Amino acid sequence: MTPPTNSLVLEIVRTLEKEGVPRDSYQLGTEFDPEALARLLDSADSAIEVRLEVRGVSLAVTSHGVWVTDDPPSPPPECPRCGREVTAVIQLVPTHRTAYPCGCPVEGESIE
Incomplete structure (x- = not known):
């Protein structure tokens, strides 16, 4: 993984841990492609926001950070x-x- 991918994955993992999702309960690579997400965020303008759901936790990911949303996944x-x-x-x-x-x-x- 590239450095931007590593920092994005680390930020997602830390956000999930804060929500009580243990690291050993998921594999990010089966939930989404971390490298593709990092490339998308790097190549797009700062207005792009990607919504993900990992183990029931809805996340919003931008080039500025990762946070939990209250929006139910569609x-x-x-x-x-x-x-x-x-x-x-x-x-x-x-x-x-x-x-x-x-x-x-x-x-x-x-x-x-």
Whole structure:
């Protein structure tokens, strides 16, 4: 991991510990991709805010820090083709997006 990723992970872990979530009860790499999150925050302007949920704790993450939110996590969207729950949309090239885990192709901004 790169230094920005390390400090972001450490800040998330400390925030979760303050909320009573023990370190051994989760693996951040299975909850989200820490390196991708760090790259996103580094490449975007300061107005971006990413919402995460780890073990029932809702977090807001920006380039300025990590904090717990009172907002309940929103339910995951459904795939517009098969109706399964979508946990991510993968875009390898600008013109092709795939819903994960179902693998259905996604057109435009059809998943919100």
